[in-house]
Amino acid sequence: MPQYRDEGIVLRTQRLGEADRIVTVLTRNTGRVRAVAKGVRKTTSRFGARVEPFGHIDAHFHIGKSLDILSQVESFYSYGATLSQDYAKWTAGQAMLETAERLTPEEKEPATQQYLLLIAGLRALIKNEHDANLVLDSYLLRSLSLAGYSPTFFECARCGDEGPHRAFSVEAGGTTCQECRAASSVVPAPATIALMSALLTGDWNVADASELKYRREASGIIAAYLQWHIERGLRSLRMVER
Amino acid sequence: MYEGSLQDLIDALGKLPGVGPKSAQRLAFHFLQTDSATVQNLANLLLEVKQKVKSCKTCGAVSETDSCNICNDTRRDVSIICVIEEAKDISSIEKTREFKGRYHVLGGVISPIDGIGPDQLRIKELTSRVTNEEIKEVIVATNPNLEGEATAAFLVRILEPSGVLVTRLASGLPVGGELEYADEVTLGRALKGRRQVS
Numbered sequence: 001m002p003q004y005r006d007e008g009i010v011l012r013t014q015r016l017g018e019a020d021r022i023v024t025v026l027t028r029n030t031g032r033v034r035a036v037a038k039g040v041r042k043t044t045s046r047f048g049a050r051v052e053p054f055g056h057i058d059a060h061f062h063i064g065k066s067l068d069i070l071s072q073v074e075s076f077y078s079y080g081a082t083l084s085q086d087y088a089k090w091t092a093g094q095a096m097l098e099t100a101e102r103l104t105p106e107e108k109e110p111a112t113q114q115y116l117l118l119i120a121g122l123r124a125l126i127k128n129e130h131d132a133n134l135v136l137d138s139y140l141l142r143s144l145s146l147a148g149y150s151p152t153f154f155e156c157a158r159c160g161d162e163g164p165h166r167a168f169s170v171e172a173g174g175t176t177c178q179e180c181r182a183a184s185s186v187v188p189a190p191a192t193i194a195l196m197s198a199l200l201t202g203d204w205n206v207a208d209a210s211e212l213k214y215r216r217e218a219s220g221i222i223a224a225y226l227q228w229h230i231e232r233g234l235r236s237l238r239m240v241e242r
Numbered sequence: 243m244y245e246g247s248l249q250d251l252i253d254a255l256g257k258l259p260g261v262g263p264k265s266a267q268r269l270a271f272h273f274l275q276t277d278s279a280t281v282q283n284l285a286n287l288l289l290e291v292k293q294k295v296k297s298c299k300t301c302g303a304v305s306e307t308d309s310c311n312i313c314n315d316t317r318r319d320v321s322i323i324c325v326i327e328e329a330k331d332i333s334s335i336e337k338t339r340e341f342k343g344r345y346h347v348l349g350g351v352i353s354p355i356d357g358i359g360p361d362q363l364r365i366k367e368l369t370s371r372v373t374n375e376e377i378k379e380v381i382v383a384t385n386p387n388l389e390g391e392a393t394a395a396f397l398v399r400i401l402e403p404s405g406v407l408v409t410r411l412a413s414g415l416p417v418g419g420e421l422e423y424a425d426e427v428t429l430g431r432a433l434k435g436r437r438q439v440s
Contacts (some may be wrong), residue, residue: 017260043416049427052388053355077429084379084391087399094354099419 002063006030007076009118010055011097015041023051023070024101025059026118032104035061035068046072053097053123054080071125079122080193088241089125092136096121099140102230103147113146133215134207137222138199145200149173149229153197156180161209168193168221170228182236216242243396248274302347302364303329312344315386319343321378325368327351327385335383343380343381346371351389352396360396368397379407386413386431 008027025033040048050057050073060072083090091110100118104111121139125132141235144150152174154163165175167185175193176185191214198206199218210218219242227233248270256266273281296371297303298310305311311330312318322343324335329347348363377426382397384390398408414432415424424432 044419046423046425049425054388075426080391081387081427084388087394087396090392091354092394098355101369235357238357239352239354239359 003061003071003165004030004063005058005060006033007056007058008033009079009097009100009115009122010051010053010099012053013037019045021051022067025057026104026111026115028112028115029110031109032107034107035059035070036064037070037073038179048073048076051081051167052078052230053091054078056119056122062212077165079126082126082141083122089132091236092132093122095127095136095240096125096139096237097233098234099143099226099230102232103143111148115124115144117142117146130204130208131153132214133219133240134199134210136240137196137215137219138202140222141196141200142202142225144226144229147229149225151196151200151225152202153193155242164190164193165192170221170225186221188217188221189214192221196222211213297329297347301345302349302367303332303345317342322378322381323368323371323377323379324381324383325405326383327390331383341381343379348393349385350392351384353389360400363393365397368402369404372401372406377406379409381409381411383411386411 005028006029008025011026012025013024014022016036019039021037021040023035023037025035027033031210037047037051039045040051042048047071051070055078058074058075058076059070062069062071079093083093096118096177100114104114110219121135124130124135138219141151151157154175155161156163156177157167157172157174158176158180161177161180163175163177165177166187167176167178167181168174168188169176169185171184172180172182177180195207195210195214195218198204198210223237227238244252251273252263252266252270252375255261255269256263258266261269294306296306298305298313299308300313302311302385303310303312319342322341323346324341324343325346325348326335327348327350328334332345332347335341335345346364346368347364348368350358350363352358352360352363371377380397380401382394384393394410401408412435413428414435415421415428421429
């Protein structure tokens with residue numbers, strides 16, 4: 001049976017049969033993989049604890065007919081052990097995992113940048129250097145950007161007219177000028193647009209110094225922007241403690 | 243493949259958990275070969291269980307009355323509540339014969355990715371029991387996986403203001419197992435949760 005080895009982050013697990021699980025892993029080289037982990041729900045399982053969501057693993061897969069089989073797993077780090085102790089961070093992390101899954105729609109299509117971004121996001125979440133919600137919003141913007149949905153925060157998203165512009169249109173993909181402004185546009189505070197831009201580019205000095213009311217406004221816009229592009233709302237995003 | 247009711251039965255059986263198309267076919271033919279009285283009895287039991295069995299109003303366990311046998315048992319310690327995910331977990335804990343308190347069934351665990359939040363679980367009922375009954379200890383016995391741990395962390399946060407003692411089931415090595423075969427996460431937890439013996 002052909003096999004391959006790759007490292008990855010466990011995105012989710014689903015129960016299968018009596019004692020098995022289907023494990024979805026975002027791998028470095030192979031992309032998103034769904035594989036069967038046999039017997040991992042039994043207490044005698046040798047690698048059940050390693051294939052929990054948020055686990056950074058080194059995995060050995062056997063290529064199966066429909067799903068691959070996860071045959072060996074070594075753990076690099078379990079982000080979940082830290083995150084599950086803090087409910088707010090855990091919900092933020094869950095939203096990251098769901099986003100990563102949704103923005104890698106094709107199985108086994110390499111998505112190395114998404115993988116690296118997810119690891120960076122989870123590391124930032126457990127390091128406590130920035131507010132968990134800022135880390136999540138930054139991750140959402142950057143993962144959308146990697147998927148080809150990068151929003152503009154300066155030029156007009158429709159005509160390219162140089163900004164700054166006040167109106168933000170989810171459908172247009174960013175700020176728009178007066179002429180291109182759509183009826184459904186919102187007019188966030190300039191500080192909110194500056195915050196979103198900082199989150200996209202990773203300017204943490206600006207992001208960390210932002211006020212709570214601008215963070216809340218930015219979170220709402222980013223959630224709407226994400227929902228527009230992935231077409232369905234993220235279940236876990238609704239449960240993130242803001 | 244088959245005609246009429248036989249195929250309908252195979253299809254219906256195939257929807258049961260853990261029953262694939264082949265097992266469904268085998269079961270359907272077993273029913274065909276079994277005498278009518280036995281099959282009638284099984285059909286009656288299925289209907290009866292659906293009509294009679296409901297949730298205990300206090301703990302959420304399955305019961306044929308408003309209050310289950312465990313909640314009605316006056317010999318049990320009413321000051322300790324063991325919080326479990328599903329009603330079927332009660333039998334696992336009862337088999338240990340180590341727990342003499344009462345239970346509280348959450349009805350699942352918090353799983354944002356599946357759209358299950360605290361509001362979908364029986365957490366309000368738990369806080370109400372802790373407030374209204376004389377509870378001294380709440381044992382959180384959710385499964386030792388990530389969702390179970392996060393649900394436990396959430397319960398600790400919710401119950402802390404009431405001043406009740408909240409404990410968590412220990413994690414560690416299975417009895418009869420060997421260190422060599424233990425994974426590092428379980429072994430790590432066993433070390434963290436070690437107890438004094440002298």
